[in-house]
Amino acid sequence: MTPGTAGSTVERALAAVLYAEDTAALDTSASLLAADPGADAELARRGEELLRRAWARGWQPADVERVVRRELEAHHVRLAGGLVRAESAGYAHLPPRWREQLAALEAEPWRADRFSYATAVLELYRLLVRLPALEPVAPPPGSAPLTAPVAGEARMPARIRALLAKAEATAYPEEAEAFTAKAQELMARHSLDEASLAARTHTGDEPAAIRIGVDAPYETAKAILLDAVASANRCRAVWNEAFGFSTVVGFEPDLESVELLYTSLLVQGTGAMVKAEAEQRTGGRKRTKTFRQSFLLAYAHRLGDRLASTSRRVTAAEPTLLPVLAARDVAVTARADRMFPETTTTRVRGATDRAGWDHGTAAADRADTGRAAP
Known part of the structure; x- marks a missing residue:
């Protein structure tokens, strides 16, 4: 499977389901992804893009986990935790409290058959794409810190x-x-x-x-x-x-x-x-x-x-x-x-x-x- 074909599969699957509510569209898109293992990497990349949009809109890892837990099911929480950790791994700088939030995310990966897995991923992405802007409480990840932390500095006694x-x-x-x-x-x-x-x-x-x-x-x-x-x-x-x-x-x-x-x-x-x-x-x-x-x-x-x-x-x-x-x-x-x-x-x-x-x-x-x- 060529990269272009994988991208086409993911594009069609997401276009059909992200802004639709009906089960038929979800099943069709999940079937497309389940039948194309070569699309997995591109699907994960699209999820990381959705997270970067969320960070730019003021969300943080704990916020994402909270809304997924409220709106979806336990296996979606585990999927979201893995996606957030993967996306956050490459930043040189993380906002205050970010590492603590990452450490608190669900650590156990979720395994399922390809169709069930694709269905859950699409349900998660459908939630992420609709997240509104929040009042920012810290700069997004990757931004240089305003002050350099002091190694070993104690906070609350x-x-x-x-x-x-x-x-x-x-x-x-x-x-x-x-x-x-x-x-x-x-x-x-x-x-x-x-x-x-x-x-x-x-x-x-x-x-x-x-x-x-x-x-x-x-x-x-x-x-x-x-x-x-x-x-x-x-x-x-x-x-x-x-x-x-x-x-x-x-x-x-x-x-x-x-x-x-x-x-x-x-x-x-x-x-x-x-x-x-x-x-x-x-x-x-x-x-x-x-x-x-x-x-x-x-x-x-x-x-x-x-x-x-x-x-x-x-x-x-x-x-x-x-x-x-x-x-x-x-x-x-x-x-x-x-x-x-x-x-x-x-x-x-x-x-x-x-x-x-x-x-x-x-x-x-x-x-x-x-x-x-x-």
Whole structure:
């Protein structure tokens, strides 16, 4: 099979299916590809082209994996992971957090007969070609980094990570409370130290942005929790419900705090919810969905107050930094407004389950970040 013939096969297959929804077109295109093994390399090249278009439109590996997981099936996720890793291998420079996202992709390749494989690839490409533009949070891969990374440079102190890991692992609510409270206090102090250093050295730091997944179910409550964590750490969060993520804008140390703390609190809250729900079922109740929704809404609401209280307390101890922090707040707001000039406010459906609300409030109190740990 000559390269030109292979290209013709792929061209005909893609032209028939990328913008069509009917099963007949998909089956016909998959049959063309399955019958032409010489077209495999060209098909893979076209997939990499689609990914490069996605990167230019602001997407990153985690975003692609998330949307594939939401819209397609598990084997498509594995296909997408392999395609993204292959496409990203040749870049001299990758954006911040890109390598971490690549490492988190599905690593197990998917094997199937040629027709099934071609069908899945075409379904994946049909999704990729329709991805809209997103607000960019980093330059596309291949762009020269704005600043050279320092080899071995530590980011968030290991002690904070260790405290949150202990809070997630313990079966005792009082211990989780103490670990989480101390972690949030250290995060707030770390943020102040970084702001003070930037002011003294005139480094000219600018706010950055990251995307954090907000997955179903109960994504509204999870988005509220993320917003509370972001606000308490001097960041702004904007939720994209359609694609299952929030974009968080802030300075780098604060962004890492938000990412770590949100993930930890979600783990803690989910564990507490499952335990409380089991107790409710033992008592004879069956309203699982309303209980969970109300639990997580209460958990997010209460934690917002607690996190904000801790942040204010730590900041109040450093009054000389107030002008610096105010300037950073203005910079974050300005960056967020430039990225999202047309944000809208969404009405949140209220909690309807009193038991769920009460248990969620109690769980937030146990994860209390407003009191200093012993």
